[in-house]
Amino acid sequence: MAALFASGHVIDAILLLVACEACVLIVWGRRRMALRPLLFNLVSGGALMLAVRGALTAAPWWAIAACLFAAFLAHAAELGLRLRNATGTCAACGKTTISAGGTMPKSVAFPTHELI
Numbered sequence: 024m025a026a027l028f029a030s031g032h033v034i035d036a037i038l039l040l041v042a043c044e045a046c047v048l049i050v051w052g053r054r055r056m057a058l059r060p061l062l063f064n065l066v067s068g069g070a071l072m073l074a075v076r077g078a079l080t081a082a083p084w085w086a087i088a089a090c091l092f093a094a095f096l097a098h099a100a101e102l103g104l105r106l107r108n109a110t111g112t113c114a115a116c117g118k119t120t121i122s123a124g125g126t127m128p129k130s131v132a133f134p135t136h137e138l139i
Contacts, residue, residue, distance in 0.1 A: 034076035041069050057108065063101035070094035 027033045045065050052058055074090035076082075 028079060031076040031080040034072050034079065038069055038072055038076075041065055041072070057104075060101050060104045060108075063097045063104065067094045067097035067101060070097060 045062060048058060048061055048065075052061070070090050070093040074087050074094065077087040077090060
């Protein structure tokens with residue numbers, strides 16, 4: 024088991040699962056959900072996993088930094104898409120709420136009505 028971690032192959036297995044998840048989301052979720060934020064989220068997580076793999080296998084510092092920067096860019100793109108697509112409705116029930124952008128007391132994260 025230690026060799027699995029030391030060689031970074033455990034991260035390879037996780038990255039394979041992430042790639043499978045992306046394929047399933049693309050095929051199944053094409054018409055059911057907004058895919059771009061989810062795919063950017065997966066890219067961000069994949070880049071973080073590559074950084075961990077680099078740390079486990081003694082990769083050069085600049086390779087790990089490049090993976091972390093790629094994760095940052097993908098996360099920033101995902102966040103930008105999610106903020107741009109904010110509709111001002113409660114994600115739990117669909118009622119219209121006041122949205123000031125971000126996580127503010129009157130935004131979607133804190134509904135001003137009861138869900139029950």
